[in-house]
Amino acid sequence: MSDLFVLAISCIFINNILLAQFLGQCPFLGTSKKMETAVGMGMAVIFVLVMAGIITWIVDVYLLKALNVEYLRTVSFILVIASLVQFVEMFLKKSIPALYAGLGIFLPLITTNCAVMGVCLINIKEEYSFLQAVIASFAYAVGFALALILFAGVRERVDLGRVPKPLQDTSIGLVTAGIIALTFMSFKGMV
Amino acid sequence: MREMISMIVVLTVLTAVSGGLLAKVQSSTEVQIENQVLKFQKAPAIKSIFPDVANDPIADRFTVEADDMKLQVFPTKLSDGSKAVAFETKGTGFGGPVGLMVAVNLDSDKVIDVRMTTHAETPGIGTKAKDDLSFVSQFTALPVMDTNFNLKGSGGVIDAISGATVTSNAICLAAVNAKEIYQKLKPEIIKQMK
Amino acid sequence: MAQSLAKEFTKGLWAEMPPFRLVLGLCPVLAVTKSVENGIGMGVATTFVLVFSNLLVSLLRNIIPAKVRIACFIVIIATFVTIVELMMQAYAYQLFLKLGIFIPLIVVNCIVLGRSEAFASKNGPIVSVADGLGIGIGFTMSLASLGAVREFLGNGTLTIWEGLPVFSMGPDFIPFRFMLEAPGAFVGLGLMLFLMNLIPQK
Known part of the structure; x- marks a missing residue:
């Protein structure tokens, strides 16, 4: 139990x-200009990442490893994620329109969000058990949302300041992200 | 309807061709990849454990099998004439797999030395254990058959590296695995040693 | 013909140079640029995928039904990514270990899918290859230059191949380790973008 907590x-x-x-990084810089979009994107990632983490883990262990075709991992994972995103989009549109209104526009962006694919690959590479994979997917997604929302908050403030023209937008955004990353570095060595 | 069919046909054909092509590439690179793993991951660990032995443990490697276990063994002869083997185990604890090359003296059943072969990508955590030889040297000369290779906190005899408890634990798990493997496969190994 | 070929090729080297002009595909840019060697390795792998996926998408552009085109593009790209992955394991294993997960992640690199969708699916094979090659080389140059800045400041060396530095500041150099850590990547790229913005665009 404590192991899972440490993992999270x-x-x-x-x-x-x-x-x-x-x-x-693309959604990190792309959707962080306004707080609303950051929250929307963060929630959409949590939603999709947990599902993708679970499904790709099952696909890898019971299909790819069982059939000894691990070299098809990249192809099958991206197809699973792309169809999952499509399916979730259709499902939300029909069944939960309120949620769709909030997350809808972010869903297509998630297919090419390497955070989703990346976490699915990390789960396999680190040889996590099923439970560990679920926890890790959820925790990574929460970390994504947390960093994105913090970043959006800072970025809204930065926009109010007088930033020199060549430094505006992405450039100052990256420097800001660097400073936030610096604060996150202080967590190192905690586990 | 026509459109539907053409969609399905195109996708199926494309995926099938891709699968076939990849299978071909995979089978033609398989041997080469295995050589690379030997050369860059296992060989450095083996060479650092057995710095000056007469034979080439990598070239003399063989595989032993018992029950459903399979193990690649790197044999050598020590300067005092006793036989020794090195083999790789994994500690699949929390925090990702850690590969550990374990060398055992076949005559005295004592650990000669251990080395990490792979380290987790997690920045700063795995590298410390790999660089810190005082940690792995704790394993030297422990009798394989009756040592509890766990960390002191879990009833064993090994001190964790401060700030890298997770990796320390994974290495210990790998050593515990090594003990189990060695107990099971020792008769087979001796049978195949020249 | 030759003129338009040259145009498609050179636009990737400057006017649409990713990720400085076209802010896309930032993940590998930030993650693997700890050294020039890693940057070049990643860039070459991406270029390979770009060129071949552009070629194939362009050849098949009339056969692929519009509704499933993205799925088809993804299958094509993923196939070439896996080929690169296997080849690197077989012939550049150390580099493969360093780049790790970012090799399979080329598949979700927005630049690659972006070129398939925006260019190759509308143009002929030869121009598409020129486009892929140009964008790929531009991407490699960006990665290498950011890698050079980070490696030089963070370690005092420049490494091009197999971990052997071609240039070293020697033991008296006090490295600015910050540049090799995560925050250094963000700040380094941010400042490079700033420098690029100082140069006026035509």
């Missing part, structure tokens, strides 16, 4: 997917 903490803070592992 290390995935959220120490190995934070955005600030330490550098996965999912």
Whole structure:
């Protein structure tokens, strides 16, 4: 039990997917200009990542490893994720329109979000058990949402300041992200 | 309907061709990849454990089998004439797998030395254990058959590296695995040693 | 013909150079640029995938039904990514270990899918290859230059192949370790973007 807790903490803070592992940078910079979009994207990632983590783990263990075709991992994972995202989108649109209104526009972006694919691959590479894979997927997604929302908060403030023209937008965004990453580095050595 | 069929046909054909092509590439690179793993992951560990032996343990490697276990063994002869083997085990504890090359003296059943072969990508955690020889030297000369290789906190005899408890634990788990493997496969290994 | 070929090729080297002009595919840029060697390795792997997926997408552009085109593109890209992965394991194992998970992740690199969708699916095979090659080389140059800045400041060396530094500041150099850590990647790229923005675009 304590092992799983340690795993969750290390995935959220120490190995934070955005600030330490550098996965999912496109949405990190793309959807962090406003707080609302950051929250929407964060929630959508939590939702999809947990499902993708579970499904790809099952596919890998019971299909790829069982049939000894591990070299098809990249192809099958990306197909699983792409169809999962499509399916979730259709399902939400029909069944839970309120949630779709909030997350809908972010869902297509998630297919090419390497955070999702990255975590699925990490789960396999680290040889996690099923339970560990579920916890890790969830914790990484929470870390993603946390970093994204923190970043959006800071970025909204930065926009109010007078930033020199060449430094505006992405450039100052990256420097800001660097400073946030610096604060996350202080979690190192905690586990 | 026509469109539907063409969609399904195109996707199926594409996936089938891709699968076939990959199978071909995979089978043609398989041997080469295994050589690379030997050369870059296992060989450095073996060479650092047996710095000056007469034979080449990597070239003399053989595989032993018992029950449903399979193990690649790197044999050598020590300077005092006793036989020794090295083999790799994994500690699949929390925090990802850690590979450990374990060398055992076949005559005295004592650990000669251990070395990490793979380290987790987790920045800062795995590397420490790999660089810290005082940690792995704790294993030297322990009798394989009756030592509890766990960390002191879990009733064993090994001190964890401070700040890298997770990796320390994974290494210990690998050593515990090594003990189990060695107990099971020792008769087979001796049978195949020249 | 030759003129438009040259145009498609050179636009990737400057006007649409990823990720400086086209802010896409940042994950590998930030993650693997601890040394010039890693940057070049990643860039070459991405270029290979870009060129071949562009070629194939362009050849098949009239056969692939519009509704499943993204799925088809993804299968094509993923196939080449896996080939690169296996080849690197077989012939550049140390580099493969360093780049790790970022090799399979080329499949979700927005640049690759972006070129398939925006360019190769609308143009002929030869121009598409030129486009892929140009963008790929531009990407490699960006990775290598960021890698050079980070490695030089963070370690005092420049490494091109097999971990052997071609240039070293010697033992008296006090490295600025920050540049090799995660925050250094963000700040380094941010400042490089700033420098690029200082140069006026036509």
